[in-house]
Amino acid sequence: MSVTEQPAPGTGPDEAQEQLRDRISADSLTTRRDYLRIVATVSGGLAVGGLGVASGILHRHGDTETLPExxxxxxxxxxxxxxxxxxxxxxxxxxxxRLSDGTLVGYSAVCTHLACAVLWREDRGPEGELYCPCHEGVFDARTGEVTAGPPPRPLPRVFLTEQLDGSVWAIATARSGEPAKDALCRQFGDSRPEVAQRLGCPDATRATETGRT
Ligand code: FES
Known part of the structure; x- marks a missing residue:
């Protein structure tokens, strides 16, 4: 199967602006979804039933207006x-x-250079590459890191999970290049110290210790 949505490499000013907004949106929407990565980080990945757990965390967080589905x-x-x-x-x-060894990865498909569409190219590199045809940008399929070309930042990650029936679901996103634990600690350090402590966030540990004294 190949990527099904592939805009033309050449774009006009209006379309370029729209793509740039897409890119900004992909990055800015990540913060409120960081909570989902608690589940992925603590458990080592969402298994069956994990989606419900993730939703439960958000409800407890009281942010139903921004519940990511x-x-x-x-x-x-x-x-x-x-x-x-x-x-x-x-x-x-x-x-x-799905990489050749079975690893499942997901990313924003908006190039971090000038927002062209990033495509999966199984025929490139030792295990395939994520490739932007506009200016020959290349991203490592396993990490999203830039390996060639002008893109300045890695592709923002989209966290995926697989159910027993084989279906694949998107459950969360990350900022470009942001370590999962850093993002989680930043968001939950104050508001959910018990979760932050489970993650080993230093500030959460200190806050908990301070609270006990
Ligand atoms: S827009 Fe992707 S490399 Fe330039």
Whole structure:
């Protein structure tokens, strides 16, 4: 399977502006979804039932207005395949890839250079690459890091989970290059110290110790 949404490399000013907004949106929407990565980080990845756990955390957080809905990406994704989808918003282009060793990865498909569409190219590199045809930008499929070309930042990550029936779901996003634990500690250090402590956030540990004295 190949990526199904591939805008033309050449874009006019209006479309370029729209793509830039897409890119900014993909980055800015990550913060309020960081909570989901608590589950992924603590448990080592969401298993079946994890989506409900994740939703529960948000409800406890009291942020129902911004409840991010898990979205089904595809019924099945085999090694070497990719699928384009939109997440977390309808305008946020993303791509899911099953690497040859079975690893499932997801990223924003908006290039961090000038917002062209990033494509999965199984035929490039030792295990395939995420490739931007506009200016030959290349991203490591396993990490999202830039490996060639002008993109200044890694692709923002989209966290995926797989259910027992083989379906793949998008559940959260991350900022470009932001370590998961850093983002989680930043968001939950004050408001959810018990969760932050589970993650080993230094500030949460200190706050808990201070609270006990
Ligand atoms: S827009 Fe992707 S490399 Fe320039």
């Amino acid at each position: 898990a979205r089904k990406v595809t019924d099945r994704l085999d090694p070497g395949q990719s699928v384009a989808f939109r997440y977390p918003g309808e305008e946020d282009r993303a791509v899911a890839v």
